Amino acid sequence: MRLSDLLLWLFTAAFFVFMLLPILVVVVISFTSAGYAAFPIPGWSLKWFARIFEYQPFIDSLWVSLELAVVSTVGSCVLGIPAALYLARSRSGWATAVTTFLLSPLSMPMIVIGFASLFFLSALGLGVSFLALAIVHTVICLPYVIRTVTAVYRGISPAYEEAAMILGASRFTTFREVTLPLIRPGIAAGCLFSFLTSFDNLPVSYFFGSAQTNTLPVVMLAYMEHQFDPSIAALSTLQLALAVVALVVADRLYGIEKMTVAT
């Protein structure tokens, strides 16, 4: 192995430690036998995982969160991918201005977006509902898809598409057979950002919470404010475990390498 490779791997290993150390603490605490969250733990137990399934709001809100993350990710793709395809191929100052506008929801504190949208959507008669929640989540997820797809598409030479068209492919066939496979890493990254942003979001979901529309982060916050037991750590561990399963399944079905790594 070359020295430069060795350094790269060492750096990556250090990065690994930095990323996982605080999370490791959380995972360990989720297996505690104590009635409260503290470290080191006095003994091991699975009771906090059982507690998750006893507490119905955790389960209900988990479904709301999953549905919401899927709906807003799909919504972001439908709205965002066409826009990104357009923006990636134009260089005018106008396009820069439009891109700036489309990305601007990222920098607004979510609490402001949530609060302002609550009043606006309520005036439209949408009030506190799943539809309202899905709309606002799409607002905050859309920029990710636009930005990642734009970046990837701009790096791809138009020659591929031109070649397909010259060979007689229709616009749509060209898109499906040539463009889409080429921009897939950008879509994958955008969907990942979008899904996680929606799933993890608290400040927006908070304003639209009700017995039917509370998301998992809202319920977790409400729970922790008055009962700080290790079941919250167990929930985090469970989410991590689900992510591992999802990644393994994606790998088997699809090949993670194809989504993220040049082949």
Place this chain on the structure above:
Amino acid sequence: MSLHAFAARHRRSLLLAPALIFLAVFFVMPLFDNSLRSFTAEEGGFTLARYAAFLTDRFYLGVIVETVVLSAAVAAISVVIAYPVAYVLVRKSGRFSGAIIFMLIAPLLTSIIMRTFGWQVLFARRGLVNQWLVQDLGLLDAPLRWLNTPGLAIAALVHVLVPFAVLSIASVLQGVDRRLEEGALMLGASRWRAFREVTLPLTMDGIGTGAILVFMIANGSFVTLVLLGGGFQTLPLLIYQQFNTTRDFALASTMSTILLVIAVGCLWLQLRLVRRQGV
């Protein structure tokens, strides 16, 4: 320009319409409505008094500077850390790529409050790191203060935001043809030079994307700073305070308008920069 080309050009711009209309209705209009709170005087009527008061107050000007500097610092650190990791992910990791991706999304899947708890366990006055440094290794005589220091707050922000930078860079790096770099090597360039003169410029778009995303998100985030302190006073933090403690929505709206203007200004500058340097 022929009529046909003109029509074709405008048909393409239809691609933009759904996203533009959606954000115009569901992002601009609510915020516009909200911003009216800041322009309306107590007794009704239009006023700019809140903005004048805010922008002539040295304390608040300091807050604005701190907000931008902190976000820029977090963005810069994240991109520098992210590049090598993205490079390993795309070029070297092979079957480990799943593990690296897991590591990147793990922080986002761990409740922010538990994540903060993890930092506290590690870095508290009687926490694991201090115990290790003082008792086990004997390197220090007294425990260090880590929590509520700027360094730890920045580290915690980088921790959750660096994945955005890694994946942005990786997705662009992946489109770069490896043969270009190999070609440069064959022509006698050193590996470092081949990287610097071929690969790095081709991934500028990814670096730009990563920096922009991290900067923007950091600019609007407050939860980490609320929980881990660090002594920073930023606009999002003060805005949160208006919702949580004072319920001064007019002031919150004033600050969010100012924050939006600053963020959009910075974003536009960055995009122009990236476009000029990009391929």
Place this chain on the structure above:
Amino acid sequence: MKLNRRHFLGASAATGLAGLSGLPLRAQANTLNVTAYGGVWEQAIRDCFVAPFEAKTGATATVSLGGPAQWLAQVEANPENPPLDVLIMTPDLAVIAAEGDLMDEFTVEKLPNLADIPQEFTDACLGKGTYFDYGVGGITYNKQYVSEPPKGFAEFVERVSNGEFIASVPSISYGPTPVFFLWAMNNALGGTVDNVDPFFEAMAKMKDNLVFWAGPNDFFNHLASGEADLGIYFDGRTWNHVDEGVNWIDFINPEEGGAMTTVAVQKPKHASDLAWDYINEMLDPANQSKFADILNYGVTNKKVQYSEKLAARVPAMSDALLPPYAEIARVRNGWVDRWNREIGM
């Protein structure tokens, strides 16, 4: 046309963006939407209030988990058709909601049990709501590191300033801080609502030995991880930790008197009238004593008899000071601004 928010929202709704409206957003007439904090709190709400309410009326109640700031915003955004029928509120938000003319008047005709609640609690909500439980803010400490805890605020300030302890105090990002910490300590040190210099002088003296907590768990983490030795916290929450098996934690009600921290209940205007039946259950002495047993907080019905364990823990109403919320509301934002400039966190 003069541009203001009402016109803008009205115009937006009218331009047919509201093709979406008219969806069945409200549940059926026989359902009541009530509110609760999460976890053990929610369980107590369901067992102590929802169950008897459902048994008596035959109606059903859905419980929305969350916090007062969220609920009040939802009612403000939909004043004609509030998505919630009963609100759990902090005392200062209760005053704001009452002043904003968003809540209904509480009377003994609608709520027979209101007769047994001290009148001052209903007055504190400007007649549009009342308190149903209370605790006190004081000094919580780690017995492993603090053998002789300070007895009051003055001693707390002195010993923390001397560097004897690292103290964890609430940050200004936590909603109740201006009252249960700033006002209470200032009051104990001889200040008034119009003069908070004693508080800020004390904070300046202590500043090198302070850490700040942003939420209740944060405080517990500071104590559990050894970041701080003691701090300002609530009695009921301390006892909850003791009951969870935390054997190193204890609480002192400061000798000058800690601030009474209460939970108010209110009914939004235009909310379902079933809310009165539900609120009456919340004020019922039997239901309240059951609630107190679960949560370790005092309750407000004068007929309540506490269990032995609780009697030792719950401070008498006379041992806690009821903060003048309406008066504080006038000057609070000035306090917060001063805190930002002088203390920061």
